[in-house]
Amino acid sequence: MVKVFIYPATSLILSDMVERFGHTPLSSAIAIRERIQTAGLESPPLQITPEEPKKGLKWAAVEVPAGVRGRMSLYGPMIGECEAAIIINDADLAFGCMGCARTNELIKFLIHQKEIPKLELFYPKNEEEGVKFVAAIKRFLTELGASK
């Protein structure tokens, strides 16, 4: 079972595909759950405390906005932990403020820097592309399983 980072990290389709074909998806829900279920100081809604931007310094410089560093404290450890990654490049749903946009750019950059098996895709726009999309993911994940 391989830990696969998915981008967008909230993707229902990727999360399901990775789990369906026998691997562990690393999604933002896992990082959020960890914080929601840990006792500490109340910091609603996501329990992101002032400590998180400090932890984010590992992935982004001090002059980078705290929003990016705070987000990186969620995604950074997962990028470090992952053994493979699936990236969807035209994910309009991942849009957001500059914090989200810059974090997304940094996530993609860090994944591209890491020497792990990666699969780059676009969302399917019709049934024919749907077959190719699922086949590519299945092929990628089966090969991952065979190589481990």
Added chain:
Amino acid sequence: MTEYTPTQTDTVTKYVVVESFEVTPADLALRAYEISQGAMIKETCFGIVINGKKEGVDRIITELRKIDPDHIFVKDRGFPPGDARRCRANLGGARPGYNGMEHEMAIIPYVSHGLEKLKNHDEKTVPPPKNPLEHPLLDVYKLKKLIDAQEP
């Protein structure tokens, strides 16, 4: 700052989303209640939310997937069902994060079609999809055609 004491610790929450002509969220919820054994089940407009111990939730999901394997999709959720920080009943409007799910709900039928097709086909025989990292160079003949097409 006040102290934060988490509820439902050591549990997992999962969304079970159904996009099917044959199965409704109510059917899923009914089946999930039958086999819940103490797990919390919440029916929603797009499927159900399950909260409980990891083993219990995984068992329920394995059973639910059997109903319509190609049209049932599962993903993790950080918050437990009905959490005041996320539930739309408290906030009003769409739940934060629903827009992303709504966007993917429009794509799920193509993915379901792909899953159905690949039951009878070997995935190795299917050609790869377009590579997003490829930026094909502009063919010189195509450029000439574009120049010729320009009106004087």
